[in-house]
Amino acid sequence: MIVYGSSMSPFVRKVLVFAAEKNLAIDLKTLGLQADDPEFREASPFGLMPGFRDGDFTISDSSAIVAYLDAIQPEPALIPAAPRSRARAIWWDEIADTVFTTCMRKMFFNRVVSPIFLKREGNLAEADHAETHELPPLIDFLEARIPDSGFLVDDRLTLADIAMAQPFVNFGHVGAPIDADKHPKVAAYIAAMHARPSIAPWIALERAALEKRGGITK
Structure with a gap:
């Protein structure tokens, strides 16, 4: 494949x-x-x-x-079969792919893709506005909804967690860390997801590639 x-x-x-x-x-x-x-x-x-x-x-x-x-490959079942859990996992996937990634794209494109890969000036005002005004309410939203288990659906790893972890990798690449004092659940949740063997090597490779190309413009 x-x-x-x-x-x-x-x-x-x-x-x-x-x-x-x-x-x-x-x-x-x-x-x-x-x-x-x-x-x-x-x-x-x-x-x-x-x-x-x-x-x-x-x-x-x-x-x-x-x-x-x-x-x-039915096992492990990362998209739940139970109707409500399945709907919830797909909903989180959509929220991550649209709402969170739309905010992230404004920051990542203008601070990374445009200056580093396209060799042209990004719209830093748009990136700064997204970080200052659009991102905080999203993190507030997530902070209020992370269960004590540390997983968004069924108290276990599902597509919901895998999807939600991805825009936060890019937030990290553009220098927009999570304030652990203000958002302790989000900080712990994202740290745990990014430490998983399935994702940690990709984060390391991407950071190394960005550093080789001159780092991140903010």
Whole structure:
């Protein structure tokens, strides 16, 4: 199985982490934004990361890909079967992929992608506004909803946690740490998720790559 894209994309990383938690072997073919690689374009006709291939089967969109992985490898069940738990896990996945990642993208694109990879000035005012005005309410929202178990659904690891952990990797890359005094549950939750063997190596590789390219612009 092949995933096309860059692990710095939270959507690509979500698939890689999900597969690792499933003990599924998956190869990453690293590609940049809107790559014209023909295999990637076959898997992702609109050029959006990630693309995915399993033999002659191709699909794109991280949520579609993890649904496929969960179906071909039922255990451990990272997408719950019980109706309410399943709905809740999918809801968290959507919240992470849209609300949290929309905020993150304004910061990551303008502070990292634009200056480091595209070699042009980012909109730092937009990035600063997202960090100052948009991110704090999101962290407040999450702080109020993390159960004592440290998992968002069914008191165990699910897609909900895997998805929610991803934008916070990128928040860390742009120098937007969590205030552990103000948000102790979020800080502990994200630290535990980022320490998992399925995700920690990707974070380390990404940080090393960013440092090699000159660090983060803020």
